[in-house]
Amino acid sequence: MKKKILATVGVVLGLSFLIAINTPASTKANSNLLLASVDWVQSQLNPLTTRVSTLEKQIKEQDALIKQLQKAVEEGGTVITPPTTTPTPPDNSTDLPSVVYTNANNVKVHSGATRNYKVLATFTANKALNVIDKHGSGTNLWYRVEVSSTVKGWIHSEDVTTTKPSTATPSSVVAKEALNIRKGATTSYASIELVAKGTSLKYISSFKNAKGETWYNVQSPKGNKGWVLSTLTEVR
Structure with a gap:
């Protein structure tokens, strides 16, 4: 009986020794498995993080566009509906002047x-x-x-x-025939003064009206300021 007890104790001690020896190796294997799992999860998360960043950028762009349209409406303008496709960049070809x-x-x-x-x-x-x-x-x-x-x-x-204007500013406008100096840049405005053919008028500025007519703002020798039709004058 005593021998059986001693034998049993021996077996238990032997198993305990084997478990003590094998425990560190098992723990190391488990650590390696855990690290591998973390790397795999990280590899799956990286693409998702990129997609989230892209979506956040698109949301910010849409929000900025909405605010711009709201501002245009508040200012009383007519809203121009943006294209549903991706906006094209500015046209830098020859038909777009610099x-x-x-x-x-x-x-x-x-x-x-x-x-x-x-x-x-x-x-x-x-x-x-x-x-x-x-x-x-x-x-x-x-x-x-x-x-x-x-x-x-x-x-x-x-x-x-698109044609660059001359840097020289006209100094005078000469009447090619008798003409009226008017209060505004159309013939519907009242006449301020009638000047004779050959009268030299001081040039001030020019203006193109809704009819496409070019008128000169001038000052007569009497000091009256008004508008004359360009086709009736010669700029010097």
Whole structure:
């Protein structure tokens, strides 16, 4: 009986020794398995993180567009519905001029590409403006221009020219026939003074009206200021 007890104790001690020897190796294997699992999870999360960042960027862009449209409505302009496809970048081809020049006085730059939008600035003739984009075509063509380093706006193509004007400013306008100096730049305005053929008038500025007529703002020898039709005069 005593021998059996001693034998049993021996077996138990032997098993305990074997477990003590094998425990560190098992723990190391489990650690390696855990690290491998963490790496796999991380590899699955990285693409998801990238997609989330992309979606957040798109949401910010959409939010900025919504705020811009809301501002346009508040300013009384007509909302131009943005295209449903990806916007095309500004056209830098030869049909998009780099610079345009105002061709009359009182040329207005608007906050949007219609005359209903808020007026951002008004320029006299021969003002050079850098072009950064365009909208529409034909008689509905608008250019997006730099009003200043921080302000951009839209100007109608009929109010500008791509031909650089002469730097020389006319000093006088000579009447080619007897003509009326009028209060405004159309024949519907009343006459201020009738001048004879050959009268030299002091040149002040020019203006193109809604009919496409160019009128000169002048001062007569008597000191009267008004407007004369360009086709009836000669600029010197």
